[in-house]
Structure formats: structure tokens, C-alpha cells
Amino acid sequence: MEKSVDYKKFLVLKNLAKEINTSVEMSQILQNALDGILDTLNLQCASITLWEEKTKKITHEIASGVIEKHKILRDFDQQVIRGMRDRIFLESIFATLDAEGPHTVFSYPIKCEGHIVGAFAGLIEGYRNLSAEEEFFEAISHQIGLGCARDSLWEKQMGGEIQEDLIKSERLKAIVETAVTINHEVNNPLAAVLGYVQLLLHKPEQLNPETIDKLKKIETGALRIKDVTNRLLKIVEPVIVKYAGDVKMVDIRQSKTQEDIS
DSSP, X not given: OOOOHHHHHHHHHHHHHHHHTTTOOHHHHHHHHXXXXXXXXXXXXXXXXXXXXXXXXXXXXXXXXXXXXXHHHHHHIIIIIHHHHHHHOOOOEEEEEESSSXXXXXXXXXXXXXXXXXEEEEEEESOOOGGGGHHHHHHHHHHHHHHHHHHHHTTOOBTTBOOHHHHHHHHHHHHHHHHHHHHHHTHHHHHHHHXXXXXXXXXXXXXXXXXXXXXXXXXXXXXXXHHHHHHHXXXXXXXXXXXXXXXXXXXXXXXXXXXXXX
């Protein structure tokens, strides 16, 4: 069965967050993210570029998709997007252009510690409202920004110790933004499932005992998922534990929420 767009978005973000918390090289993280974005949004081509904050020297430049379309995207980036960012500090750009026919393009900034350190851009032939995907783009941007912070902060030391506070801050930001996406992409269809199950349970006289028992198990599982995603959204002090190998995960139960602290 073909996966829905919402589920594909969830997988892209989940895999991105997973890789950032491991020792996977940044180039591979960017390539995997780019491939996921292309597949999820059916873009014809896309690119991710990272540069040093002060010198603007490009450190990573990854592209994927239809080769013939890269020139259109690259020319638009060099002639329009970079100039607008430098002159009027424009960040996200969604536009349509006529380049061998109508095309829709976007460019979204990647930020690390409040500074723009890169951008990812994409193109599709014809007209399409890519600004409707801005929430997804923002979540991707912050996850990649966290990866940039990971690489830079692991090399920096202050008084012989890693800057733990900043790492925790960036990690919490990524957790919250991933939680927002999960709540939006998972809880919406989950609410429909829960609603139908509870509707059926309100008519027990029409069901046999075995069906009622199975429906109650579905209801319990759905409520459990809802509780986990809601708690994830409220976390203010995440507890990170080892999952398998170099992969780490957030311990939902041990992590503190604002309600636990107050």
C-alpha cells in the first residue's frame, strides 16, 4: 500500500533526527534528507547548501533530481535569491518563473544558533503552492541546523568542557519542532481512528464480545499514542538514553514537562 504524504513527511523528519543523534557524516545526512524531500513532495530537483557564517565559504553542496532542471534552480539561486538575502535580508522565498515553461521554486533558510548558515531549495515544473509546505520546510531547516550545531559544538570547548547548555537548547528546539510535526501529521488521522472506534463502542448491542474486546484494545493503543505525542510536545528537560548502537532516543517518561516542574 502506498504511503501517504503525511506519513512520508514523518519518516523524513524521524530519520533526520535519528541520524543527527549519531555519528553519521553531515554530507550523508544531507543527501538522505534531500532524497526524502524529493520523494515526499514529488519535486523534480532540489539542493541543500551550507556555508560558514562569517566567510560565506560553502562547506557542503548537495543536489539531487533531474539534471536538466538543476541549471534553472542554480541560476535562480545565484541571480535572484542570494542577492535578495544580501540586500534586503529576505529569508524564505516562494516564486513562479518562466524558464522553458512555467516552474515553481522555493528557497528556505537553514539556521544555526539564530544565524543563517545555509539553504535548501527545490523546483517543480508547472504551478504549485509550495508555500503550503512551509511548516515541513521549517522542521527540516531546524533539524539540519541542529546537525550543524552538533558538528561545531563537538569541536568547541569552554574551560575544558563541551558547551552543554547550548547543545541542550538546540536539542530541545529540535524535539519540540519534531513534536509539533508529529502532533499535526499523526494526531489528525489518529483522532479520526479514535472517533470511529468510540462511535462503534457506543453501540455494543450491535457487536459481539470478541469485536468489542478488539475495539477496546485499539482505543487503548490510540489513546496511548495521543498521550505520548502530547507529552513530547510539553517536554522542557529531555532525558536522552541509548537506544541501539550509536542511536539515541528521548525517554518520554523520564523527561520533565512544565507540569512536572511547576
